[in-house]
Amino acid sequence: MDPIFLKVVLGTMLLASSAAVVGAFSYLKQQSLVGDAIAHALLPGVVLAFILGEGRHPLYLIIGALVAGLVAHYGISFIQLRSKLKSDTATSLVLSTFFGFGIMLMSYVQRIGKGQQAGLERYLLGKAAAITMVDVYTFSGLALFLLLGVGLFYKGFQLMAFNQDFAHAIGLPVVFIRLTFTVLTVLAVTIGIQTVGVVLMAALLITPSAAARAWTKSLPSMLLIAALIAAVSAATGTLISSSIAKMPTGPWVVLVLGALGFGSLLFAPEKGLLFKRRRAREHRAKTLRENLLKLLYSQEERQEKRVKLSKAGIMQIRPMREEDVKRGLRDLKKRLWIVERRESKAPSYSLTDLGRVEGRRVVRLHRLWELYLTERLGMAADHIHPQAETMEHVITPEIESLLIKELGTPERDPHQSVIPYENK
Amino acid sequence: MEKSIEVHNLTVSYHSKPVLWDVDFTLPKGKIIGIVGPNGSGKTTMLKTVMGLLKPDSGYTEIFGEPLDNVRERVSYVPQRESVDWDFPADVMDVVLMGRYRKNNLFKRITKEDRRIATEALEKVNLLEFAHRQISQLSGGQQQRVFIARSLAQQADIYLMDEPFVGVDAATEDAILKLLRDMKNEGKTVVIVHHDLQTANEYFDWIVLLNTRLVAAGPREEVFTKELLQEAYGGRLTVLSKLGDLIGSTEFPLREPDFKEDKPE
Numbered sequence: 001m002d003p004i005f006l007k008v009v010l011g012t013m014l015l016a017s018s019a020a021v022v023g024a025f026s027y028l029k030q031q032s033l034v035g036d037a038i039a040h041a042l043l044p045g046v047v048l049a050f051i052l053g054e055g056r057h058p059l060y061l062i063i064g065a066l067v068a069g070l071v072a073h074y075g076i077s078f079i080q081l082r083s084k085l086k087s088d089t090a091t092s093l094v095l096s097t098f099f100g101f102g103i104m105l106m107s108y109v110q111r112i113g114k115g116q117q118a119g120l121e122r123y124l125l126g127k128a129a130a131i132t133m134v135d136v137y138t139f140s141g142l143a144l145f146l147l148l149g150v151g152l153f154y155k156g157f158q159l160m161a162f163n164q165d166f167a168h169a170i171g172l173p174v175v176f177i178r179l180t181f182t183v184l185t186v187l188a189v190t191i192g193i194q195t196v197g198v199v200l201m202a203a204l205l206i207t208p209s210a211a212a213r214a215w216t217k218s219l220p221s222m223l224l225i226a227a228l229i230a231a232v233s234a235a236t237g238t239l240i241s242s243s244i245a246k247m248p249t250g251p252w253v254v255l256v257l258g259a260l261g262f263g264s265l266l267f268a269p270e271k272g273l274l275f276k277r278r279r280a281r282e283h284r285a286k287t288l289r290e291n292l293l294k295l296l297y298s299q300e301e302r303q304e305k306r307v308k309l310s311k312a313g314i315m316q317i318r319p320m321r322e323e324d325v326k327r328g329l330r331d332l333k334k335r336l337w338i339v340e341r342r343e344s345k346a347p348s349y350s351l352t353d354l355g356r357v358e359g360r361r362v363v364r365l366h367r368l369w370e371l372y373l374t375e376r377l378g379m380a381a382d383h384i385h386p387q388a389e390t391m392e393h394v395i396t397p398e399i400e401s402l403l404i405k406e407l408g409t410p411e412r413d414p415h416q417s418v419i420p421y422e423n424k
Numbered sequence: 425m426e427k428s429i430e431v432h433n434l435t436v437s438y439h440s441k442p443v444l445w446d447v448d449f450t451l452p453k454g455k456i457i458g459i460v461g462p463n464g465s466g467k468t469t470m471l472k473t474v475m476g477l478l479k480p481d482s483g484y485t486e487i488f489g490e491p492l493d494n495v496r497e498r499v500s501y502v503p504q505r506e507s508v509d510w511d512f513p514a515d516v517m518d519v520v521l522m523g524r525y526r527k528n529n530l531f532k533r534i535t536k537e538d539r540r541i542a543t544e545a546l547e548k549v550n551l552l553e554f555a556h557r558q559i560s561q562l563s564g565g566q567q568q569r570v571f572i573a574r575s576l577a578q579q580a581d582i583y584l585m586d587e588p589f590v591g592v593d594a595a596t597e598d599a600i601l602k603l604l605r606d607m608k609n610e611g612k613t614v615v616i617v618h619h620d621l622q623t624a625n626e627y628f629d630w631i632v633l634l635n636t637r638l639v640a641a642g643p644r645e646e647v648f649t650k651e652l653l654q655e656a657y658g659g660r661l662t663v664l665s666k667l668g669d670l671i672g673s674t675e676f677p678l679r680e681p682d683f684k685e686d687k688p689e
Contacts, residue, residue, distance in 0.1 A: 028512065028513075030509070152531055153530075153531075155525055155530055155531075156530055158514075158522075159522055159525060161512070162508055162509070162512045162514065162519075162522070163503065163507070163508045163522070165472070165475075165477055165501075165503050165507065166501065166503060166522065166574075167525075168475075168476070168477055169475045169476070169477065169499075169501035169503075170496065170501075170525060170526065170527075170578070171493070171496035171497075171526070171527050172525065172526075172527055172530060173527060173530075213513065216513065217513050217515070217558045217560075218513055218514070218515070218518075219513045219514060219518075222513050
């Protein structure tokens with residue numbers, strides 16, 4: 001790969017990561033729209049800087065963007081403070097006014113033929129191929145500065161996002177922290193628009209965090225994953241847009257981000273949709289297993305000796321689908337909770353010591369829960385069985401010991417069956 | 425009587441509508457004090473104003489005879505449990521450690537000593553085994569105890585708690601109460617916003633009865649009388665609330681901000 005192009009790709013990755021890390025705190029504050037407003041509001045600042053700066057040294061751009069961003073931000077706050085408008089209204093008002101003004105300025109620049117229009121248009125949708133080496137170095141430096149800033153203000157930003165009143169109450173300089181965060185956000189947007197442009201900037205600030213949140217529960221690792229997601233998206237977008245003529249970068253970056261975002265919602269552990277489906281399947285398998293164990297255990301209890309049952313025998317006692325019984329028995333065999341005996345033509349099954357402990361546990365939970373329902377919730381004894389059938393597969397050891405404690409280690413359930421404990 | 429909190433002629437408004445009207449009282453040290461009143465009586469506003477989170481229209485408050493800023497590190501605040509998003513990516517320890525954040529260590533890393541103090545606080549509220557549990561996975565009572573642990577980690581002298589008994593189970597309620605009494609025995613002052621009259625009588629040594637204005641403040645036996653309770657809870661004060669609506673809608677300033685009653689013209 002061309003070394004200059006490589007630098008551009010690496011640069012955009014760094015830019016996108018730093019924007020995502022700053023954006024993470026907007027996401028956590030549930031102020032996802034603010035970044036969007038600031039991004040749109042930057043346009044007039046950028047265009048003015050372009051006119052005044054004659055050339056396009058990035059320093060002019062940064063200053064122009066910073067001024068426009070801060071004016072927009074405080075404009076929003078001012079409207080909220082001095083009028084009865086809600087924050088989303090105030091935000092949209094400022095966003096559209098500034099953006100309209102920016103577009104007007106852009107047309108003006110085009111009409112007087114001052115700048116090459118291509119140079120300005122890239123700030124709308126991003127054009128990585130148009131980035132110069134000076135841009136890469138300046139903005140990469142700025143990106144590192146942003147990451148440093150977030151590191152330095154980590155405690156402040158974290159607490160302000162989680163519980164602003166508390167930050168205020170313990171005497172943290174909330175105004176200063178908020179101002180710093182605003183400046184960092186404006187700078188993050190300024191460097192972010194190099195890759196995605198002002199129109200799609202919100203996606204770069206928010207989507208990486210929304211995706212990262214699905215994978216982790218700790219803030220530091222959320223920031224790291226968000227940075228990685230942003231970097232991968234930026235690299236992909238830059239590579240694609242550079243290989244197709246006249247293709248802007250922003251839409252590609254945002255499409256990749258979107259794919260990663262939706263992918264995270266689907267595949268992430270615990271919160272992901274697929275995971276939830278798998279958990280439901282596992283619970284069904286557990287229920288099946290425990291029902292079979294309970295059945296074998298109750299037969300032993302009734303006959304007061306070890307029993308063996310064939311598949312047909314099992315289905316006679318408790319109507320179940322044959323394939324379920326088959327699957328359940330296979331599962332139990334694998335766990336060494338039952339053994340298969342082949343004394344006659346049809347194999348029969350009996351509990352192992354391990355399986356008996358499990359079966360006894362399920363029966364115990366069933367009876368404890370029945371007792372709880374009648375004693376504590378005052379339900380009639382002939383209504384409790386179906387409930388206990390469900391709960392016996394759900395109750396954890398922790399809740400079991402609570403139940404036993406609360407009921408005072410009871411001997412018998414409401415149907416006068418003995419509740420079987422392990423050490424008795 | 426040694427003073428903890430003093431409130432002088434305090435008037436506070438939300439969107440120019442007065443929520444607290446000319447409230448004036450002094451609280452003792454080393455007691456469990458309840459701020460009690462019906463819904464919308466300005467209890468939380470009272471607490472937030474004392475904590476400097478709301479600016480009063482007139483009047484001022486002092487803690488240990490000084491403005492809040494001079495004694496911040498001796499004051500601890502427990503906001504309402506519902507005021508934060510418990511889905512925030514943090515575990516129990518992360519939140520309790522926030523109690524160690526100070527203006528002067530904002531840019532510093534968390535120290536071993538901070539962790540030791542936070543661990544101790546978690547032990548006191550019986551949550552040590554949950555130290556690395558996600559806060560989103562806690563029950564209401566556990567969340568409340570996390571907030572109290574964070575407050576204990578501040579090692580303050582006075583604790584201001586906003587409805588710490590709301591949405592907690594009976595066992596947690598007992599545990600919190602026992603903790604508060606231990607704190608009192610160590611000489612700490614605890615001020616609690618509380619809306620339940622039934623329990624207020626057993627919990628507090630000293631009671632501030634609010635309903636937009638101050639109904640009464642003093643030792644429980646003196647304040648918990650039928651007449652005073654009826655005055656606080658017996659319906660809205662029609663004239664006062666009408667006047668409040670009027671002021672809210674016309675937005676004329678109620679008073680000059682630096683107005684102080686005790687200074688004659």
